Amino acid sequence: MSQLTYQVPDHVHSPTPVRVGPDDPRYDHLVTRGASNRFNGEPDQVYVVGSTQQVISAVQEAVASGKRIAPRSGGCCFENLVDNPQVRAVIDLSDMTGVYFDPDLRAFAVEAGATLAEAYRRLYLGWGVTIPAGYCPEVGAGGHVVGGGYGPLCRLLGLVVDHLYAVEVVVVDADGRARGVIATREESDPNRELWWAHTGGGGGNFGVVTRYWFRSPDADPGLPPERLLPAPPATVLTFTAEWSWDGMDEAAFTRMVRNHGEWAEKHSGAGDEAAGLYSEFVLLRRAAGVHMIVGQVAAEPGEDERLLGEHIDAIGAGVAAPSELRTKRLPWLTAALKGPGDSVGDWHLKIKAAHLRRRFTDRQIATLYHHLTRTDTDVIGGSVSLNTFGGRVNEVAPEATAIPSRDSMLKLSYLVSWKEPEDAPRHLAWIRECYQDMYADTGGVPLPDEVNGGAFINYPDTDLADPERNTSGRPWSTLYYEDNYPRLQEVKAAWDPRGVFRHALSIEPAG
Structure with a gap:
């Protein structure tokens, strides 16, 4: 070429x-x-x-x-x-x-x-x-x-x-x-x-x-x-599916989220046959009417349909098939330039992130159900997206690069959106309460442990540096960088000795 x-x-x-x-x-x-x-x-x-x-x-x-x-x-x-x-x-x-x-x-x-x-x-x-x-x-x-x-x-x-x-x-x-x-x-x-x-x-x-x-x-x-x-790949199979909230009680919701987590646990290893499958499972507020999943499968035609079918069937097992499933095989570049089809537009956003090393605990699923179905708020645009991770990502040692998340299976984004500036307080209250309750066992933040795997700096969240919202006793830097932070501090001291480049979540120099 x-x-x-x-x-x-x-x-x-x-x-x-x-x-x-x-x-x-x-x-x-x-x-x-x-x-x-x-x-x-x-x-x-x-x-x-x-x-x-x-x-x-x-x-x-x-x-x-x-x-x-x-x-x-x-x-x-x-x-x-x-x-x-x-x-x-x-x-x-x-x-x-x-x-x-x-x-x-x-x-x-x-x-x-x-x-x-x-x-x-x-x-x-x-x-x-x-x-x-x-x-x-x-x-x-x-x-x-x-x-x-x-x-x-x-x-x-x-x-x-x-x-x-x-x-x-x-x-x-x-x-x-x-x-x-x-x-x-x-x-x-x-x-x-x-x-x-x-x-x-x-x-x-x-x-x-x-x-x-x-x-x-x-x-x-x-x-x-x-x-x-x-x-x-020459082509990818793009997909969108929806599960209706109609008739979905807490037991069905719990089963569906557990199903998804178990699929991720099974298929997050390097070399797994489903490594080419990427999905974002977006759990939305009941007021939105549906849950949805979007993504793509990079595999040979026929094989891509099989992998997607197994993924969708696993999520809905014992619950329901999606109310709608749309697929389209596209040239890879066409799909890459289209992306998920979302844009910010005129919406105001707040996003919070986390990693999962294992599926949500049942307590966390119950907490999520509560916040997605609460009736004491009129928030509609609240969601939690479970994005597939792992595979080849987890072949690399956590110290080989500055990003330490090399043993996670899902990357999470908690998101809330609203139109008017005056609507910010109640929307921010919803996402903060949801996030803190999800991680109530670890000080309101996803402190790395057997289940949780810290946060993601590309979805920066200044709440993690607020001691009123992070009561874990561990600094925000642990959530983003884990054991790599001291080394980053050395780089900061060597290359930005005057502290010219700084913000609310900037790395502090060593010493």
Whole structure:
């Protein structure tokens, strides 16, 4: 296959970034393109950057003027880590969208502002390869990768960070000088710890990521580009199914959720025949009328239908078949660019995360049923999504990358959405009460134990740092990073000695 040519925009050749202030007609767009719609920042300056040199110039200018900095790529952060009143300078990387093969590093470069859709499209059309990144195509690579992003192919191919070869970061040294650094996974690289920190250490902690390079760890760099990353399946079987709340009592709900958990326990191992099946089982409030499951199966035609049928049958065993099941076999790229079909739109969101190492306990299922059927609140848009995990993800040691979640079978997202700002208090109350009750045995948070496996930094939740809501006696950092946190602190101290890059859940330097 021929290499796609990346055309560099003319303004990128300038070392000076585009500066957008409050009086500029572009300002409102740049400060309101966040994911949750709950937060709106008012920075003094938004720097629209198109090159590493422009990022260096923007960071240097902000540091010299004493302005708090936050980088932004896709704008998909669910908390106010970027859209925060204390942030006075936003480094907007949405113009850095290059995806190309780098012959010097023998790896594929993906600039931080490229969306996952653009990465999938260009890698596949140019070389027939992909990276096992997220399900939502509009997410930017910049924050997704560094948090240890996952997606529908991760059970089959591992996490996206398992294929990360190198990262370019604009950092600020002890003298206040901004500079670009490239760190690789090579054992001989003196900057290797900076690479390691970007395999799950969370965004906005060490500097501004400008580029990632991807090459699978078992790929000989001398091979042609087409063999340096995995090839996706030619087609996938996409599916959507619904189970009605009508007639579903607590016993039926309990059986259904237990069924799902038992299927996940059985099929979460590396090399399992169902590793190509990815599903998001969304348990919704009774007021929504249904539960639903969406996902895709990456397997040969015929085999994909069998695996899906067994998955659906296992969930509904002893309960009911779904009231509706829709399937469609699509070319892989078509499915990847479509994603789950959801978008934030005008909704305000709050999301909380957790991992499961084993299925929910019966107490947790009873608690979930209570909060999904409560009649003392009019919340409709509340849900808990159980997303399949494990497989090849769990072949990697927890210390090999910064993301420690290498023994989980499900990744959970608790979500609530609402339209009007004044509706926030009761919606936030619902999700906080649900989450705290689900983890009442471990201080209101998913403290790692035999069942629970901590949280996920790409779904940041500042409640975990609130001692009134986290009564476990363990810091938020344990929930996100477990035993990897001290090592991340060492990287923080070495590469951001002035604490330029910080937010409510930023890594504290060692000492």
